[in-house]
Amino acid sequence: MIKNLILRGVSSYSPELNSQVGPLTKVNMFYGQNGTGKTTIGNYLQDPADLLYHQCQTQPASAEREVLVYNHIFMEANFQASSQAGIFTLNEGNIEAEKELEAAELALKQVLTEHHAEVAAGNAFGDSQKANKADMLDQLWALKKPFETGPLRYCLVGPNTKERLGDKLRDIALVTSGEDFTALATEAEQLQSAGDTELPAIPTLRFAEGEVEASPLLSEVISGSGDSYLSALITDLGNSDWVKHALEFHEREQCPFCQQALPAGFYDEIRKVFDKTYEQRVSQLKALKNRYDGGVARLRGQSQRAEYRAPEYQALLARLDALFTQNIQELAAKLASPSMVITLESTEALLSEINALIAEDQQKIDAFNLKVKDKKTHLENIKTRFWNCFRASCDTVITSARKVHSELGVKKEEKRKLADEIRIKAQVHRDAIALSRAKITNIDQSIDSINTSLAVLGLKGFLVVREEGELPRYKLQRPEQQAGVFKTLSEGEKTLISFLYFLEVCNGELDENGSKLKSERIIVIDDPISSLSHNYIYDIASMIHRRVLSPKERFKQVFILTHNLFFFHEMLKHLKKSDEFSLFRITKAAHSVITPMKATDVQNDYQSFWQAIKDAQAGRTSATVIPNMMRNILEYYFTFVHRQDVLHEALVALADEDADFKALYRYVNRESHADAVNLTDFGEIEPAHYVERFRQVFVRTGFEEHYDKMMGVVG
Numbered sequence: 001m002i003k004n005l006i007l008r009g010v011s012s013y014s015p016e017l018n019s020q021v022g023p024l025t026k027v028n029m030f031y032g033q034n035g036t037g038k039t040t041i042g043n044y045l046q047d048p049a050d051l052l053y054h055q056c057q058t059q060p061a062s063a064e065r066e067v068l069v070y071n072h073i074f075m076e077a078n079f080q081a082s083s084q085a086g087i088f089t090l091n092e093g094n095i096e097a098e099k100e101l102e103a104a105e106l107a108l109k110q111v112l113t114e115h116h117a118e119v120a121a122g123n124a125f126g127d128s129q130k131a132n133k134a135d136m137l138d139q140l141w142a143l144k145k146p147f148e149t150g151p152l153r154y155c156l157v158g159p160n161t162k163e164r165l166g167d168k169l170r171d172i173a174l175v176t177s178g179e180d181f182t183a184l185a186t187e188a189e190q191l192q193s194a195g196d197t198e199l200p201a202i203p204t205l206r207f208a209e210g211e212v213e214a215s216p217l218l219s220e221v222i223s224g225s226g227d228s229y230l231s232a233l234i235t236d237l238g239n240s241d242w243v244k245h246a247l248e249f250h251e252r253e254q255c256p257f258c259q260q261a262l263p264a265g266f267y268d269e270i271r272k273v274f275d276k277t278y279e280q281r282v283s284q285l286k287a288l289k290n291r292y293d294g295g296v297a298r299l300r301g302q303s304q305r306a307e308y309r310a311p312e313y314q315a316l317l318a319r320l321d322a323l324f325t326q327n328i329q330e331l332a333a334k335l336a337s338p339s340m341v342i343t344l345e346s347t348e349a350l351l352s353e354i355n356a357l358i359a360e361d362q363q364k365i366d367a368f369n370l371k372v373k374d375k376k377t378h379l380e381n382i383k384t385r386f387w388n389c390f391r392a393s394c395d396t397v398i399t400s401a402r403k404v405h406s407e408l409g410v411k412k413e414e415k416r417k418l419a420d421e422i423r424i425k426a427q428v429h430r431d432a433i434a435l436s437r438a439k440i441t442n443i444d445q446s447i448d449s450i451n452t453s454l455a456v457l458g459l460k461g462f463l464v465v466r467e468e469g470e471l472p473r474y475k476l477q478r479p480e481q482q483a484g485v486f487k488t489l490s491e492g493e494k495t496l497i498s499f500l501y502f503l504e505v506c507n508g509e510l511d512e513n514g515s516k517l518k519s520e521r522i523i524v525i526d527d528p529i530s531s532l533s534h535n536y537i538y539d540i541a542s543m544i545h546r547r548v549l550s551p552k553e554r555f556k557q558v559f560i561l562t563h564n565l566f567f568f569h570e571m572l573k574h575l576k577k578s579d580e581f582s583l584f585r586i587t588k589a590a591h592s593v594i595t596p597m598k599a600t601d602v603q604n605d606y607q608s609f610w611q612a613i614k615d616a617q618a619g620r621t622s623a624t625v626i627p628n629m630m631r632n633i634l635e636y637y638f639t640f641v642h643r644q645d646v647l648h649e650a651l652v653a654l655a656d657e658d659a660d661f662k663a664l665y666r667y668v669n670r671e672s673h674a675d676a677v678n679l680t681d682f683g684e685i686e687p688a689h690y691v692e693r694f695r696q697v698f699v700r701t702g703f704e705e706h707y708d709k710m711m712g713v714v715g
Contacts, residue, residue: 002059005058006058007040008055015055026580026581037588041524066521068521069526079501112520122415126408135401139397147386169391177389191378202358209292213345213347218288218341220341289328289331296324316357323350453500500543506555507547523557525560527561538570583598585601593620613626614712637706695707
């Protein structure tokens with residue numbers, strides 16, 4: 001049994017969205033006006049393999065269903081020729097063969113039940129596989145989410161659906177990779193933000209002035225000469241630096257301590273202590289300090305550049321700066337007291353450490369700049385590495401899902417093998433059925449059945465007769481005409497005879513060796529009264545009930561489609577005797593829409609006219625139906641209440657007041673038998689405008705309450 005139908009991209013059904021019909025039951029009846037998409041359902045069920053229906057589905061799918069469809073295709077296929085294929089039905093005859101047939105059919109039915117059970121079980125495992133795959137895809141999609149923003153989002157271009165993402169990962173071999181997404185993101189961001197500009201190099205720190213730190217002069221005691229008689233005293237006191245500084249002050253004749261007069265030539269003797277050699281050494285010391293200060297200032301200025309702002313640089317540069325400060329202070333002290341021995345801290349090791357870090361970063365910059373020169377290639381390389389990394393991160397999910405899929409596949413295969421074994425058993429029973437049927441079937445009973453039905457329906461003047469020849473066939477015959485009879489029939493007669501023939505096909509076989517079970521057939525009846533007068537609607541509905549719906553086990557499933565509300569009512573009376581039927585309503589605006597309906601939703605013709613207006617107003621069906629529905633309502637209602645006079649007066653008044661209303665006035669005034677030319681008067685129909693003018697007719701005639709009731713207006 002078909003549980004659901006999915007229609008898409010065919011006829012008037014949306015090419016973008018699925019139109020799902022279901023859940024379907026044993027008997028399913030569809031009601032909709034002509035042009036809404038009913039026939040498409042029957043055509044699809046008749047030939048689901050046609051490429052026209054490649055976006056449509058039946059759930060569950062099955063290539064073995066026997067679907068018999070009554071529609072215009074059936075009529076053309078069977079009645080355009082001069083004769084029709086004979087229909088083999090059972091008749092009374094060989095009692096033993098009948099018993100054998102009954103036993104074989106019962107056995108086949110039991111085997112088919114087993115087969116259906118195994119197939120259903122196998123399909124259930126298949127559904128579990130699909131659910132397992134869907135769950136895996138959901139998890140993979142969630143793992144992808146963090147990368148949909150940020151520098152790596154370009155890697156995700158392409159697999160923009162869950163299925164495509166799964167296909168992508170399926171094709172990627174699992175490889176061990178030491179890379180991580182953070183490093184890849186950083187690399188990608190650098191390339192993307194850099195544009196086509198290469199990164200600048202980081203200069204190494206060069207400090208030639210570091211030689212000062214090892215100068216021998218720093219460890220030398222710089223003092224005066226020994227030619228003066230004061231040299232020994234100054235040396236003993238160890239105050240040569242103090243005495244040297246004293247010379248910078250104004251010479252005085254008294255001693256600053258005892259205030260006694262100084263000996264003649266005292267200052268000359270002191271100057272002898274600090275000879276030219278001393279002055280040269282001090283000058284060298286000053287030069288060393290100036291050189292060192294200049295080198296430090298230059299290096300400090302260089303270290304302020306943007307290239308050295310990274311934390312790892314700042315820490316080392318802070319230590320270097322502290323070392324410079326310490327050494328500068330030591331040099332200042334030495335210059336102030338040349339006799340002092342100092343030792344400067346070497347900056348060589350710290351500068352080497354900083355330059356090693358610079359060299360390491362410079363390698364990265366050089367590598368990056370090479371990539372900038374061929375940016376596209378390197379971004380693609382990052383993309384490949386990203387997917388390898390992502391595949392590794394998804395491996396747990398994929399491995400788990402594959403394990404479950406494999407286990408379910410084993411169980412599904414077991415069910416398939418069992419189903420195949422049962423199918424072989426079924427063929428044995430089918431052969432027995434074919435053999436038994438061959439003994440007790442003929443086409444004569446179908447001929448009698450069709451002719452009896454024609455007589456009951458009151459159709460006289462033609463009969464179905466057996467055509468002479470090697471193949472068992474029928475043909476239509478009039479007393480005075482034996483060829484081309486079908487072409488002489490009215491449309492109603494053609495519909496009736498073709499439908500009676502279809503009923504015989506449903507209940508018989510076109511092949512005397514046929515072995516299929518009737519109970520497995522799906523019957524589709526599309527508008528069996530499209531060309532009939534209302535006199536035959538009751539008869540056709542009764543035939544469908546007796547020959548298709550009863551007993552309930554006669555056929556597997558039945559679809560009935562109609563545009564005729566009266567026929568819909570008649571069928572509903574029969575369906576209400578069953579507890580397994582579903583009703584659907586088909587409407588069309590931009591596209592066809594199929595919605596379930598209840599038996600209580602079914603209305604008579606007058607009510608359906610009002611419903612059509614409400615559907616058009618809500619956009620559920622085309623606005624072009626509005627004028628015709630309004631005309632039908634006005635004719636029906638005002639004829640019923642015998643007030644055509646007030647209707648005419650109201651229409652004339654409204655036409656005089658509103659030029660837009662004149663088209664509707666002319667349309668109504670020409671009555672329901674007017675031709676289609678009326679429709680050309682309306683142009684582009686605006687539902688709200690026409691509905692308001694329509695309401696005014698009831699207001700002017702004093703029947704506004706009736707309008708509100710039928711349109712569902714809440715007071």
